[in-house]
Amino acid sequence: MVQEVYDHFYGKYGSFTINKIDNIQKVILPFITSPFFPWICLIFLLNKKNWKRPVILVLIGHWLFRAIGDLLRNTMELRNETSINTYWPYTKTNWYVSNGIAHVFWLLGEIMGDWYPLLRTKAVTNNSNKMKTIFITCIIFNITKVFGMYTYFMDMPIDLRVTDENGNKVKDIIKFNIYWWTSIGLMQISSCIYDISVITALKTCLFNKLKEYKNFRKNTFLDKFKQISELRIILSMVISLIFLPFLILFVVSLIREYRKSQISSFTTSSSSIEQLRQVVLSFNFTVMYIDQILLKSIANKKNISKSRNCLSNNASSSSVKTENSLTAINQIYKNTDNTKNSPYLTQSEINKFDVSILSSTSLTALTSPNSALTIVPTNYSYTNTEDSNKNIYNSNYYLENLQNDVKQTDYEYINIISSN
Template identity: 50%
Template sequence: MQDLINFGEKKSVYNSNKSDIYQNIFDHFIINNFFPWPVNLILIGHWLLRSLGTSVRYILEFRKHEPNTIWPYSKTNWYIANSIPSLFWLSGEILGDWYPLIRTRVVTNNSRKIRIVYFTCLIYNITKLIGILHQFILPDLRITDENGIKVRDYEKSKIRWWIIIVLSQMTSCAYDLSVIASLKNCLFNKLEELKNNSNLQKNSFLEKFKKISEFRIILSMIISLIFLPFITVFVVIQINNYHKNNPNPKIIVLDSSIEQFRQVILNSQLLSKPNNSNYLVSNIKPFDYTNNIKINNFSK
């Protein structure tokens, strides 16, 4: 309808409405048919939420430390360093998790498979919502209590957190597997399309990885499966260490290293999913433009 209105206005000799001209100048960046709304919004939203979480955490550097406490050294600091940033970080992760769901919904007509994808995505997101709620549960940050006995509530909180991470990795694998099963036919069709295209015969593996999002989703699942045994063993070690009379302080230090490794894994998963696909866009036929642009936006 908007195209018809624009066509009618262009037939007019006079166009003295300057506000419409300014609107067209700025609106064209977002109403352009080649602007892939869902994918771009997911990427922008993920970037914004993750950045907000990190920005809030930097406020901790202005805060004072209370005596006889461990990091982050006060109850208020806990909310600044963990609770609020985790709200933004995990919300950004949840938003990024929707990409395979949207991808599946667009290209798959099998309602039963789509329902399975919705269910596994919901369970996966619920584990992250539990993670958000957990970070708002304030542990006792004191090093020792009134009787001089060491307080270990922080260690218990860490164990609960890593159990949530293990559950999240398990549900992530189930989610990726449901997406792969739903997009199986689409994967075979794309492989045949690439096989018949003479321009993509060289560097076939790299081209397939770049052009086919299903391969990137498979990579995401493989990464989750590789990481899962590491954190499972780490949680078991943490639990055993907690029940010892003389706990090993190196286990607490190892926690930070595992968390950094988890963030690297998470970023590689997110970056391996959405991607540009110039080949698909360039092969859109003019007479079939409106039907193809919707699909090709989600094949990136």
């Protein structure tokens, strides 16, 4: 059924219309088809209440600008222009819109991503001198990328022809590539300096955390990678440093090719080194998103752990209070054992029944709901003392056994009445 519908549509409108629809789809969908879109969605879910933090805005800006660059590059498919005796992308419109301006947005996205290590370093170190160095090297790094944007507009208008009317080779595209890859070399050198400044600032924190994790034998490198943000940042920077020698060799070989006008060999080497550069960039920026997701995940786990510890401490504190209260009651009970055979208590013995001893909230549930009573162990007998000079109670407290208030238990309610 689906095949029949496709065949009918294809037969009616032809392959050109179908290809045009596909190209329109490519222009519309770069924001969703971007490799960073799933990461940005996950970060939004984890930070939906505080997504306006600078570090989150940096990630959003990186994804947004690079997606706009992809959109502009895909507009080339709508024009579908080719020409004989010209280099890709064949027309000046494609060169400036789908290539030059697209690279402006791609590099703007990279600049946004370059600020992520600076913000993360600022969050873990208070050394103002180191932060000043990182800030300066980051600005220099960004300036080299601005120069990379400018390389697409240095020769205006650019001549994309392979040969001119006289059969001479046109070197505009080769000159551009020398400018472009020189800017890439400057980017990598400044990136190296920037990375070293960040590593220098983070090494103390990293070594301290590695020392902590060294005590746990089960912590593999993957566990440390998931737990330590500084390790992730430094690892991504080491990858960039490894890429630097290959890039320098390529720029040197490119200059030699320009002198010899070996355009075919240049095209092959340019394609391979560009693929390697994109792999390095993709790794570094993907680690940036993963780092933020893992940081949020670890923070949530710590909050849950703190809540459990707080509940445990409260329970322990309540248990200690209850134990202390019961100890006081047992002490009173022991003191009253000596008076089992006597209907009278001395003043000092009665004072031991002071209600302040039994003020713990853990015993509140044992008091009578219908009277202001306090529970203490008794001898199940009435106690009273009389003054020989007065026909009133001599004690400060009159202790009356209220056996009818509740059922007989190990504790009974004692009504405490002040003498007048």
